[in-house]
Amino acid sequence: xxxxxxxxDWQLGMTRHFLDADAQPRFSGARVDVVRTIGDLAVExxxxxxxxxGDVFETNHVERQIVxxxxxxxxxxxxVTFYLLPGNHDPLDAASxxxxxxFVEHCPSNVxxxxxxxxxxxxxxxxxxxxxWRSKRPLxxxxxxxxxxxxxxxxxxxxxxxGAVDHLSPDDASPALIRVADxxxxxxxxxxxxxxxxxxxxxxxxxxxxxxxxxxxxxATDFRETDPGNxxxxxxxxxxxxxxxxxxxxxxxxxxxxxxxxxADLDLLEAFLEDLPDKDRTIVRLGLVGQLCLTEKARLDSVxxxxxxxxxxxxxxxxxxxxxVLPDDADFGGLELAGFAQEGLDDxxxxxxxxxxxxxxxxxxxxxxxxxxxSSS
Numbered sequence: 001x002x003x004x005x006x007x008x009d010w011q012l013g014m015t016r017h018f019l020d021a022d023a024q025p026r027f028s029g030a031r032v033d034v035v036r037t038i039g040d041l042a043v044e045x046x047x048x049x050x051x052x053x054g055d056v057f058e059t060n061h062v063e064r065q066i067v068x069x070x071x072x073x074x075x076x077x078x079x080v081t082f083y084l085l086p087g088n089h090d091p092l093d094a095a096s097x098x099x100x101x102x103f104v105e106h107c108p109s110n111v112x113x114x115x116x117x118x119x120x121x122x123x124x125x126x127x128x129x130x131x132x133w134r135s136k137r138p139l140x141x142x143x144x145x146x147x148x149x150x151x152x153x154x155x156x157x158x159x160x161x162x163g164a165v166d167h168l169s170p171d172d173a174s175p176a177l178i179r180v181a182d183x184x185x186x187x188x189x190x191x192x193x194x195x196x197x198x199x200x201x202x203x204x205x206x207x208x209x210x211x212x213x214x215x216x217x218x219x220a221t222d223f224r225e226t227d228p229g230n231x232x233x234x235x236x237x238x239x240x241x242x243x244x245x246x247x248x249x250x251x252x253x254x255x256x257x258x259x260x261x262x263x264a265d266l267d268l269l270e271a272f273l274e275d276l277p278d279k280d281r282t283i284v285r286l287g288l289v290g291q292l293c294l295t296e297k298a299r300l301d302s303v304x305x306x307x308x309x310x311x312x313x314x315x316x317x318x319x320x321x322x323x324x325v326l327p328d329d330a331d332f333g334g335l336e337l338a339g340f341a342q343e344g345l346d347d348x349x350x351x352x353x354x355x356x357x358x359x360x361x362x363x364x365x366x367x368x369x370x371x372x373x374x375s376s377s
Contacts, residue, residue, distance in 0.1 A: 007049065011058045011089060013063065030219055078108070083130075098113045131160065141175070142176065143182075146159050157193055159195050183195050199212045203216035229248065230248065231246050257287040257291075279311045
């Protein structure tokens, strides 16, 4: 029996435009930190190696610092060999990061690039066959092409691939789609004993054999992912492999929809944001619908401002924001304005109620007035 870790889509060097100057370095640092976590897990669980199935780096043009820090993270567990497969983000083309002077000169001895030149004996009785991307747009199913030969007698074979499988991709015309039927046939015939895939960031079993998996990304990257933050611990023997999902990620992307019609709903939204754990590593996107008066809207703005300071990022989902703000008399009953101030208030209320081009600006101005008066009272 051979035990190894299957992972993919580290995407070291990834940036997110909505992260500020404080959160982005922490997000980037976590992607390197999880490499150390994976190495430590491999040592703890007695793994023969770690297999990284594509998109090790976000791009072939990452900064040198990203490469050397990744090397430091992998070199921290020198007894564990990391096998790296080039994917669509970091293909093995003329500009490949894997061929850069920084990579070649500083690559530790326990890091091996699967360049597709032939099977690699990664453990006694086990061969790895890589299907690396050599361009951004391959014109064939790279994984199926790597499944043609049976392993030598006494060997098990693991194929490392990257890309979308046919029954999970909306682009059924792409020549690079991985054909699940070919994978199932290769498993059934004994030509391959496990297919390790990358590209899908959510942990997913493919086909019927239990031997074809996407590991998912070890750190979340987007709101659309359903089960990121994992690696797979694979026990491979002659019978059925055992695949254990191990959670290693620390960052979370959270979507939350709320209907707001008054203070009770604002209480629920505030409680939801308050109860989120690890706020400095949590990115939240809100979809808000409903109707509020100005006083309630001012409270909402205050709640959102407070939690924006605590969370890694708090943003509105533009396609899911439909919040109507209707001022009422109770909003202004305690302001006790007079003269020009009262005339200005009346003008703003009229514009806000008109529904015209300046209505939203007037509502924002009224909300600011209420917050200013409230903070000074």
